[in-house]
Every structure is written in structure tokens, then in C-alpha cells.
Amino acid sequence: MKINRIKGIPWQHLALISLALPVQAEQALFELQIKDHLFHPSVLYVPAGEKIKLLVLNQDPSPEEFESFSLNREKVILGNGKATLFIGPLQPGRYHFFGEYNPDSAQGVLIALPEAQWQQRRADNAN
Amino acid sequence: MLINTVLMFLRELLPLFLLLATLLVWHRNHWRRFILLFSLPAILMLTLFSSNMLWISEQLDGFGLELLYSLLYTGCFALLCVAAAKRNAAMLLSAFACACLLSINGSNLLLYIWLPTQGNTDPSALLLGMALGVGIGSSIAVLWYYLLTELKQWRMLSYRLLLSLLGVRQLMMASALLIQSDWLPAGPQLWQTEQWLPEQSELGFFLQALLGYEATPVLSQGLIYIAGLGLLLWCSRNLKNNIRSAQ
Numbered sequence: 001m002k003i004n005r006i007k008g009i010p011w012q013h014l015a016l017i018s019l020a021l022p023v024q025a026e027q028a029l030f031e032l033q034i035k036d037h038l039f040h041p042s043v044l045y046v047p048a049g050e051k052i053k054l055l056v057l058n059q060d061p062s063p064e065e066f067e068s069f070s071l072n073r074e075k076v077i078l079g080n081g082k083a084t085l086f087i088g089p090l091q092p093g094r095y096h097f098f099g100e101y102n103p104d105s106a107q108g109v110l111i112a113l114p115e116a117q118w119q120q121r122r123a124d125n126a127n
Numbered sequence: 128m129l130i131n132t133v134l135m136f137l138r139e140l141l142p143l144f145l146l147l148a149t150l151l152v153w154h155r156n157h158w159r160r161f162i163l164l165f166s167l168p169a170i171l172m173l174t175l176f177s178s179n180m181l182w183i184s185e186q187l188d189g190f191g192l193e194l195l196y197s198l199l200y201t202g203c204f205a206l207l208c209v210a211a212a213k214r215n216a217a218m219l220l221s222a223f224a225c226a227c228l229l230s231i232n233g234s235n236l237l238l239y240i241w242l243p244t245q246g247n248t249d250p251s252a253l254l255l256g257m258a259l260g261v262g263i264g265s266s267i268a269v270l271w272y273y274l275l276t277e278l279k280q281w282r283m284l285s286y287r288l289l290l291s292l293l294g295v296r297q298l299m300m301a302s303a304l305l306i307q308s309d310w311l312p313a314g315p316q317l318w319q320t321e322q323w324l325p326e327q328s329e330l331g332f333f334l335q336a337l338l339g340y341e342a343t344p345v346l347s348q349g350l351i352y353i354a355g356l357g358l359l360l361w362c363s364r365n366l367k368n369n370i371r372s373a374q
Binding site: 051085 | 131135180181184188189190192193235238239303306307308309316321325326327341342343345
């Protein structure tokens, strides 16, 4: 059996350990707020092809659950609390999300832009 | 409010009801003992988690709740594996597996019911929604129970497979929570079936509760699913004898 050892540890074990450890890379941070059971902004632009960190701030006294089928994400955010979740890397496209406790009002869409469009958008916002 | 409550209850309770019905088919001759063994730790864990929800959610950089839930989902899967392999403690272990699942889904429901948001809503709509959600969920579970009773009698392999799928579904849920907390690398997306079978459709909803259906799974989830399914099928290879001896 082929064993590529680092200090006596078989590579299979290293692979398992690497799966179990948190990933340390830095991700771009995006912020989303919940107020009066509405998401602000309701349309959030992010770059496609890279993992992002999404900070959700709940300014309502009641809890909310961030839910998205297309993003495979669900996260409970307690009243006046905040929560972080990691998303992507995403294909360019639209990803719908909603608040599961108030789905009639708390609706939003995350739009993943291709590199060129994302850079263009950043340049437009900077001007 | 009414429809939202029905959907919320159904979504949280259906996976638990399906697992309970499946395990009751296994332990049908001692079902009272099974319910007792399931209820006590479930109530204990539910009380513990619900009363410390805020503290738990603030731990580990704000990922405390996800990591606790993923631990409970993994625990549920592991308990089912051992229960299927070990004849002696099968009932106790499978009851604990159900208790793990109830503590997750029950905590989410208690949060939905009790926290201040519900103060300005119509309590009758909430109660009716709860009753409808529980009613629909338990009706599906009863049908599932009778289907499995027949299957167990004539096709033991089908029962084993369905039990394994229900077990590996818990592992799938754990992996999704670990990925969103960045504790598990996701890897590339394997496929996209959202156009054909959306997760929010009735069938997608049922398949999600039964076998952890994801419209857009990623590589690590696929690997975990295959490994988990293989492990549970292997652990349950003598399930027929175990069930026979239990009866």
C-alpha cells in the first residue's frame, strides 16, 4: 500500500484531519440587515466564483431564520442578534432567500456577478 | 400566519415522525418502552437547549448552534449504526437517536412559538396551524408505518435500505451545517436539479425529510452520503436476526 508519510502520519489520516478542521482563508464580508421583518438590502450583489462571508444583523426583537433553498443555507438569528454564514463559491446567477418565520415580508435575492461585471459594479460604486 | 405555521411544523416534524415510525416498526412489540426511553432524554435535552439557546448560539464565534446541531445529527446517525449492529442495546440506542432529532427540531419550534414575535399575532391561527401541521405529519407517519410493516415482512432489504436512507439523511443535515460554518470544505457542486425537482415542492419536501434530498449538493456531501449509506447498510447486515430476536 502506498503511504506518503509526514512525521509518520499516513496521507489518508491527513486528508481526514484536513476535512475536520475549519478552513482559515479570508473571505470578503457582506452585510444584510433585518428590520421590521424585511431584509435590507433586499438585493445583494456578490462576486461569483469565490467564497464569501455573510453577516446578518437582526434589528428586530423577534428571532428570524435566514433560509435559502438555492444556497443550501438556513440559520436562526435571535432577536437583536447577529449571525455569520459562509456562502459559495457561487456560479453567476440569482439566489433567492427569505425569513422562514416571516416569509410573506422577509424576502430577498442574492445576485452573484461574473468577475468583469463585479469589477465594473465596484468601480461604479467607487465613483 | 396559519399556512406559515403549518409549513413550519410539517417541515420540522416530518423527519422526526418518519424516523419514529420506522423505528416503531422495528420495536413494535415493545413500543411503550420505546416511547418512554425516547421521551425522557428528549424532554431533558429540549429543556436544556431551549433554556440556553442564546448562550449556545454565541459560542464558537457565533457558530455554537450549528455545531451543536451537527453534533446531534451525527450522534443520531452513529446511534442508528450501533443500534442496527448491536442486538442488546438496540432499543435504547434507537430511542436516543430519535431524542437527538427531537431536541433539534423541537428547539426550532419552541423558538417559533414562544419568542416575542408571536405576541402580536393571532394565537388561534398559531394553534390551528400547529394542530394541522402535527396532524398532517402524523398522518404521513401512520401511512409510512403500515407501508414499512408490510415491507419488513416481505422485503427485509427494502426496510434496511429505507432505515439507512433515513439515517444518512441526518448526516447530510450535519454536513450542510458544517459547510455553512466553514468547518467542512464544500468542494465543487455535483449537480443542479432545482428545475426538475425543487426542494420546496411537495415531493422535494418529502424526499428531503426521508433521504436528505438536496437540489444542489456539493462534493463533500456526496462523499459523506455514500460513505454513510455504505456504513449503515453494513451495520444493519444482521438486522433481520436482530429484529427476530427482539420479538
